[in-house]
Amino acid sequence: MPLTAVHADLGPVDATLPDLGCGARWEDIHRVRPRAPLTCPGCTGAVRAKRSSKKLRFFAHDVVTPDCPHNGESLAHHLLKAELAGAAREAGWVCALEVAGNGWRADVLSTHPTQGRALAWEAQLAAITIEDVDERSRRMHKDGVGVCWVSDRNPPWLGQAPSIRVERADDGTLMVVDGLARFVPKWCPKRHKCSRLAAVGPCPGHGHWEQVEPLPLVHFAAAIRDDTTRPLRLRSGVHQAWREQDRVVRWTTAAYAALEAEQVAATEVAEAAQAAALAAYRRGLPPAPPPPDVRRRRLHQAGIAQLVAEEAPRQTGEPAVFDPPHARWAWGVPVSIGGRVRAVICPDPTAVPAVLDRLASVVLYVLADKDVDVLAGHAAPGQRIAVVNGQRRDLQLGGGP
Known part of the structure; x- marks a missing residue:
């Protein structure tokens, strides 16, 4: 057909x-x-x-x-192909349908009228694996052809490759409702000193990515034609739901990509500053023995770890695995169950802000109510912090975050 x-x-x-x-x-x-x-x-x-x-x-x-x-191509598939071609032509592309290449076939092949850049629009309504999507995309890229995968459903590969989801508005306009993102920057008022890091280092940036409002398909096609919108694999400030489903490939503008790159660079500087401070501390500045708060945190880590070791097999049927304190977990003890970190025991409050994205998916365990007040001043809004009562032992480790 x-x-x-x-x-x-x-x-x-x-x-x-x-x-x-x-x-x-x-x-x-x-x-x-x-x-x-x-x-x-x-x-x-x-x-x-x-x-x-x-x-x-x-x-x-x-x-x-x-x-x-x-x-095997359905009527719905052909209708979507026709609409993709129509929107791309309206946006200024030169389009041809069902174009065969070197080991690939594009549903709609659009070419820039003057620059010669080519983009394939793939209408994908049938089930397909991300491996097949990547392989077909690789063949096109080898011939210098970009690709945008399009569906009117919510397939598992959406966001794992350059892709969009479309829906029809009440007036019949085909809208892009998923696949686009913009970066919202956020910095401490004094960029050289992060308020969440208790002045340990410069601000690493607290910006985040968010979904863009629905956009007419023809406007999206025009943005790609003008080379103002490109696919990007997000690295910083990624929404937790996107990260958990590995849907971190989004179409965005160069300006938003630059904002994210600025935060990535600032985070590296902040982490280096914290690492230098910790290295100086370990060299004896301040001198050993460690300050009382450090000694207290180590004692709490050991006590909670003992409770976790006893409770985890009863609750989950699997043992808990403890790794040494590490900067990636804010110098807390990471607790893994079933191959996944479920909790972090007594992290250092001053090191928490630098790894908030990583800690957002785990529970932070402390031994006393007053520890919650200290940690809450440095953690993200809504961060899960649990007080472990040695008599209650309600750790609830099995379900995860």
Whole structure:
């Protein structure tokens, strides 16, 4: 059920164009006698011009051939392909449908009218693995063709590759409702001294990515044509739900990408400053023995770890695994159950802000109510902090965050 065909006299015919791309009319090939000499560009089998109940023009095989690349394509798939081509053309791209390349076939291949940049729009409604998406994308990239995967559903590969989800608005406009993001920067008033780090180092940035409001597909296609919007693998300030599902590839502007890059660089500087401070501390500045708060935290870590070691097998059926305190866990003791870090025991409050993104998915355990007050002043809003009561032992380690 292709949208293109080859006419014996007119050459390539595109059912989505008013002049069929060859200066002819639909009436010249639809229900004419003698029948128009049309063949499928995929398998060279004979086809005839048809129109669906939704007025979609397409070509149907006389006899389906097993090796035709158009086998199994639904009417909804063809309708989406036609709408992708229409939006891209309206946005200023030069488009061709069902274009075959070196080991790949693009549903819609759009080309910049002057620069020659090419982008394939892949309408993907059937189930497909992320491995197949990556492999097909790799073949196109090898030939210098970018790709945007498009679905009107919520497939698991959405956000794992350059992709968008579309929905139809009440007025019939096809809108991009998922796949776009903007970065919202946030810095401490005094950039050289982060309030969340208790003046230990410079501000690492507290900005975050957020979903963009629905955007007409034609506007999105125009932004890609103008090279103001590109796919980006997000690195900092990523929404926890996106991170957990590995949906961190989003279309965004160069300006938002630059804001994120600034925060990434600042975070590296802040972490280096904290590491230097900790290294100086370990060299004896201040001298050993450690300050009382450090000694107290170590005692609490040991006490809570003992409770966790006893309770974890009873609650989860699996043992708890403890790693040494590390900067990536704010110098707390990470507790792993089933191969995943579920909790961190008594992190250093001054080191927590630098790793808030990592700590957001775990529970922070302390031994006394007053520790909550100290830690809450440095943790993120809504951070889960639990007081471990040695008599109650309600650790609740099995469910995770």
